[in-house]
Amino acid sequence: MIAIGGALGAIARYQLASVIQARIPVGFPWGTFVVNVTGCFVMGAATTVMTERLVDPNWRFLIPIGFIGAYTTFSTFEMETFRAIADGAWLVGGLNVVGSVLAGYLALWLGVMLTRLV
Numbered sequence: 090m091i092a093i094g095g096a097l098g099a100i101a102r103y104q105l106a107s108v109i110q111a112r113i114p115v116g117f118p119w120g121t122f123v124v125n126v127t128g129c130f131v132m133g134a135a136t137t138v139m140t141e142r143l144v145d146p147n148w149r150f151l152i153p154i155g156f157i158g159a160y161t162t163f164s165t166f167e168m169e170t171f172r173a174i175a176d177g178a179w180l181v182g183g184l185n186v187v188g189s190v191l192a193g194y195l196a197l198w199l200g201v202m203l204t205r206l207v
Contacts, residue, residue, distance in 0.1 A: 090147050090148075090150035090151040090155060091150045091151070091154050091155040091158075092155065093151060093155060094150065094151040094152060094154065094155020094156035094157075094158075094159070095155040095156070095158060095159040096159070097155075097156055097159075098155060098156035098157060098158065098159030098160035099159040099160070101156075101160050102124050102159065102160045102161070102162055105120070105123065105124055105127075106120030106121055106123070106124050106162065107120065108120075109123050116173075116178065116181055117181055117184070117185065118165075118166070118169040118185060121162050121165050121166050121169055122166075122185065122188065122189055122192070124160065124161060124162050125161055125162060125163065125166055125189050125193055126189070126192045126193050126196045127196065128157055128160050128161035128162075128193075129161075129192075129193040129194070129196040129197040129200070130196035130197060130199060130200040131152075131156075131157055131160075131200065132153060132157050132161075132197060132200065133196070133197035133198065133199065133200025133201040133204070134200035134201070134203065134204040135152045135153055135157065135200075136153055136201075137200070137201045137204040137205060138204055139152075139153070141205070166185070166189055169185065170182045170185045170186055173185065
């Protein structure tokens with residue numbers, strides 16, 4: 090289940106980030122940013138469903154561990170932030186950190202709240 094989810098998550102991450110970055114070729118890593126925020130939303134929704142409703146344990150391996158684990162790109166986020174700061178683009182690096190953390194938290198919270206309404 091982890092391997093299946095991981096394969097699907099890795100493909101989804103690459104495809105979404107590539108499409109976004111190709112359409113918005115600016116200095117800010119929008120592809121990674123969007124992947125991280127949407128991954129936080131899905132993590133919030135999925136873990137809420139799995140902890141607050143009866144769900145087969147295999148879904149925990151497939152979705153949060155496999156799919157979302159491979160889909161989110163936190164290590165890429167860190168590397169892009171490091172490169173921006175190392176290249177002297179402190180504002181891009183700082184905005185990436187603050188924006189990703191705040192938007193990611195908000196997306197996770199929204200995922201939990203919306204899922205609880207359903």
